[in-house]
Every structure is written in structure tokens, then in C-alpha cells.
Amino acid sequence: MSKFRRLLLFFPMVALTAVGCAPVPESADTSHDSLNVVCTTNVVKDLVAQVGGDRITVTAIMDGPGIDPHTYVTSPGDINTLTAADVVVYSGLHLEGQFDEPLESLRQRGIPVICLTAALAEETPSRLIAADGDAHDPHVWFDPDLWGDCAVHFAEQMGTHDPVGADDYLQNAQAYAAALSAAGQTGRDLLATINPQRRVLVTAHDAFAYFARYFDFSVEAVQGISTDSEPGLRRINELIELLCSRKISAVFTEQSVSDRNIRALLEGCRAQGHTLSIGGVLYSDTVGEAGTAEASLTGALLHNIREIADSLGDGVAP
Numbered sequence: 001m002s003k004f005r006r007l008l009l010f011f012p013m014v015a016l017t018a019v020g021c022a023p024v025p026e027s028a029d030t031s032h033d034s035l036n037v038v039c040t041t042n043v044v045k046d047l048v049a050q051v052g053g054d055r056i057t058v059t060a061i062m063d064g065p066g067i068d069p070h071t072y073v074t075s076p077g078d079i080n081t082l083t084a085a086d087v088v089v090y091s092g093l094h095l096e097g098q099f100d101e102p103l104e105s106l107r108q109r110g111i112p113v114i115c116l117t118a119a120l121a122e123e124t125p126s127r128l129i130a131a132d133g134d135a136h137d138p139h140v141w142f143d144p145d146l147w148g149d150c151a152v153h154f155a156e157q158m159g160t161h162d163p164v165g166a167d168d169y170l171q172n173a174q175a176y177a178a179a180l181s182a183a184g185q186t187g188r189d190l191l192a193t194i195n196p197q198r199r200v201l202v203t204a205h206d207a208f209a210y211f212a213r214y215f216d217f218s219v220e221a222v223q224g225i226s227t228d229s230e231p232g233l234r235r236i237n238e239l240i241e242l243l244c245s246r247k248i249s250a251v252f253t254e255q256s257v258s259d260r261n262i263r264a265l266l267e268g269c270r271a272q273g274h275t276l277s278i279g280g281v282l283y284s285d286t287v288g289e290a291g292t293a294e295a296s297l298t299g300a301l302l303h304n305i306r307e308i309a310d311s312l313g314d315g316v317a318p
């Protein structure tokens, strides 16, 4: 059991003993057990690791570049990992489609559960992109401003659970947000080489609407915001039509989604005499393998930007 959990359990007793007694010794943060923070995706893990610094240890349930969070179902082992956490963190806006029940049961057990997008969801006017019904597109991490704000929200929430670390969390969050913002500016410079006509991003599923808004693209996807339903032939044909008429030379596959539908676009364009290629594999709902440059969100974002600039750009600014 971590020191954090022990503190939670013993706090009422300490508070009672302290009333009317000798002065309570000042808390000295000379050493601390790190908090065990468990996240859902590895995109969340990147933010949590950067903001938590050495005050936490962090693990992700879906910790790999090929894992699809929309359809992932927790195993009994995952539930054990979540239950052992001091704090659980998830992205939200229904990204983790199958996690509603496990997260609710953690809350009922009294385990702090932090939703990174909770503050964004309450903003008026909202900066979130609308999806079907009253839902919002969950793929907010590709907007450096929004994800930076999620980092600050996480820092504030952590500060309530671990007040001694509150200043550290906030400073780390501000540094993380600044690094994302710098990557965003680098991205805008690199993508400036792409002619406005060809600033169309065709991907396997609809994960790039925030990216498109931030970097001034339009976006078309074979599947919707979630990967849990298959596209119809009509959608495939619409995209083939668009790619041929706009003479778009490349489409993109994703780390966490099958490339079957993207290959159907290649074949359809070939049949109409338009040469289309796969511009590269983009990170969408996950970042890269641990130990690579793409394991961080800034690394994954810059990877995507380079792939897009290489495939759709002219090498010179329009």
C-alpha cells in the first residue's frame, strides 16, 4: 500500500488526535512514496508521466501503438491493475468506449478517477468538436492548445489529492503545454509547404478533426469517430470520387486501425486511372512504442506532420 493510500485511511484518526493537542509537526517532504497512477491509453500516460514527474509511477492499460481504445474490453488482470491504483486517469468523451462500468466501480470504491477532458466539456463556448447527437469528438490530443489545457486540469486535480506536490504538478503541466505548443508551431511551418488544394487528409477513421482545425486541413475518413462500425460501399465510393477529382496523391493508414479500407481506396482510384499511394502510417489513438521518439505525444505529432508534409507537400511553400 502506498503512503498516499495509508494517509487517506488514517487521516480521520490523525485529525481527531490533533484537536486540542500539542502543535502538529510541520509536514516535511523529505521523502515520499510515489503514487501509483494507472491510465487508460498511452496518450494519457504521456501527459500523466510528464506532469507527475518523480512524484508518481505510471502504467497504462492499453500500452501499445496498435491498441484501439474504442473497442478495447478490460480483462480481469486489467481490473486488478486499476483496483490497485492510487489514482486512475482516463481521456473521456467516450473514447474508452468499454470503460464506463469499470471506472464507475472504481469511483464507488473511493479510488480517485480523473477525466482529462472534464474541464473542456464544461466550457462555454465549447472548443470541442461536435459529433453525433450531443456527443463530442474525443480525439482532442491533436490540438496542442486543448491537450495543454488537459495537462493543467490534471495538475489541478492531482494537487487536491497530493497537495505537497501541487506546485510541481502545475509547473510540469505548464512546461508540457509549452512543449506541445512549440511542436504545434514547428508543425505549422512544415505543413506550410502544402498547397491549399491538397490540404485534405484522408485517413482510416475520423481521429483528425482537431488536427485538421489546428493545422488548417480538411479531413475525410473512411470510418466515423469510433471504429466500432464498418463503412458502407457508398462511403468508399464517395472518397474515391474525391481523391480522383482533387488529384490527391496520398492517403494515410493508422497504427491502431486495420488498413483494409484504405487499400480499397487505392484499388478504386487505380481502376479510374488515378495513382494514389499510402502516405505513411499515422499515430491516431496511440503514441509509439516505449523507448522511441514517438513514445511522447510531441514525437508522435511531429512524426505525423513529417509523413503528411512528405506525401502531400511540394517541398516549397505555396
Ligand SMILES: [Zn+2]
Pocket: 070, 139, 205, 206, 207, 225, 226, 227, 284, 285
Ligand atoms: Zn479514435
